[in-house]
Amino acid sequence: MxxxxxxxxxxxxxxxxxxxxxxxxxxxxxxxxxxxxKVKILIELQKIALTIRPKQNENDKRLVWQI
Amino acid sequence: MEKTIQMIVQAQNAGLFxxxxxxxxxxxxxxxxxxxxxDLDIFIILPESSSPLISLSPIYSWFSDRGYKxxxxxxxxxxxxxxxxxxxxxxxxxxxxxxxxxxxxxxxTRVLKPEYLITLMxxxxxxxxxxxxxxxxxxxxxxxxxxxxxxxxYNLKKVFETFKEQYYGx
Numbered sequence: 001m002x003x004x005x006x007x008x009x010x011x012x013x014x015x016x017x018x019x020x021x022x023x024x025x026x027x028x029x030x031x032x033x034x035x036x037x038k039v040k041i042l043i044e045l046q047k048i049a050l051t052i053r054p055k056q057n058e059n060d061k062r063l064v065w066q067i
Numbered sequence: 068m069e070k071t072i073q074m075i076v077q078a079q080n081a082g083l084f085x086x087x088x089x090x091x092x093x094x095x096x097x098x099x100x101x102x103x104x105x106d107l108d109i110f111i112i113l114p115e116s117s118s119p120l121i122s123l124s125p126i127y128s129w130f131s132d133r134g135y136k137x138x139x140x141x142x143x144x145x146x147x148x149x150x151x152x153x154x155x156x157x158x159x160x161x162x163x164x165x166x167x168x169x170x171x172x173x174x175x176t177r178v179l180k181p182e183y184l185i186t187l188m189x190x191x192x193x194x195x196x197x198x199x200x201x202x203x204x205x206x207x208x209x210x211x212x213x214x215x216x217x218x219x220x221y222n223l224k225k226v227f228e229t230f231k232e233q234y235y236g237x
Contacts, residue, residue, distance in 0.1 A: 024205075030100035032204035035171055038101045039068055045103040061139060062105045066146030067068055 039067070068107075069172040074135070075109060076176075083126050084111035088177040090152070090159070090184070092165035095199055098167060098181045098207040102199070107149045110163050110179070121153050131145050158186060158221050167212040182214040189223045189230065201228065201234055 033041075046064045056060060076101040079087055086153030088094070108182075108220040113121065130144065141148045154160040162183035169178045185203055188196035203209070 027100050027202075028206055030097070031202075033101075035097055035169070038096050041101040041150060042096060042104070045101060046105060049103045049105075059139075059143060063143065063148050065068070065105075065148075067071075 039065075043067070068145075069174045071107065071147045071149065072171055072174050072176045074130075074133075074144050074168055075149070076174075078126065078129055081129060081234055082107075082114065083129055084151075085115055086112040086163050086166075086177075088163040088179050090162070090179050090187075094179045095203070097167075097178050098184070099199070099202040100206060102202075105148060107147050109149060109151050110154055110159055111151050112160065113153050123153070125207070126131060126151055158183070158190060158217075161217070161220075162187070167175055180210075180213070182210055182217055185214060186217045186221060186223055189218070189226045190221065192226065197230065197234075200230060204231075 030038075030041075043065050046062070050062060050064065075087060078084070089097075090106030090108065091106065092102065093107050096101065096104075111126075114181050127142065130142050131137060135142050135144045141150050143149070153169045154163055162179045163177075163182070165180065166177040167180045169176055181203055185200060188200045188203075215224070218227055
């Protein structure tokens with residue numbers, strides 16, 4: 001029996017909507033974290049940023065927070 | 068960061084500046100999800116002076132005397148690169164004077180309110196400002212009457228409307 005294309009589209013649409021809803025919730029959860037927790041994440045982001053784009057010269061003063 | 072804030076408050080108590088507020092990316096961190104940034108921007112109101120020239124030398128000397136050596140335009144205080152930025156226009160001055168009282172750990176501090184940060188982003192309006200603006204609109208509670216009054220005062224209401232149209236189609 002051939003699949004119902006309308007049902008197939010609706011099924012995929014529901015999945016995509018669910019993914020986007022979860023994504024929004026994730027960002028909101030991150031935004032609602034206590035500042036102290038956000039700083040811990042920030043330090044990890046700083047490490048990642050320096051790994052992706054290492055310092056090119058002495059004028060680059062980017063420094064991972066030492067706290 | 069708590070020790071850094073405590074040192075900044077000590078500097079204020081020593082009379083190096085009359086008021087301060089955390090601005091930039093770290094102020095944003097108080098309201099939206101974490102985004103990579105390296106500097107702790109501290110907007111300061113310097114004491115009244117007879118000279119028209121602004122000098123940060125007393126601040127650099129004060130911290131240097133306490134073992135925090137300035138490097139270019141920043142001072143590493145307790146492991147964090149801090150930039151002291153004298154208020155450079157009326158909007159930033161208003162933001163510092165009307166800053167939100169927050170706590171980091173057990174230490175009280177002052178942070179620019181989201182409404183001022185939004186207006187500042189509209190004023191500078193770089194691509195990173197636009198990206199951060201959309202996060203503010205989605206992730207934090209905004210006092211819209213306050214935002215409206217600031218936008219009106221600084222003639223940025225139209226820029227805000229244009230931004231919303233471009234990003235949200237309304």
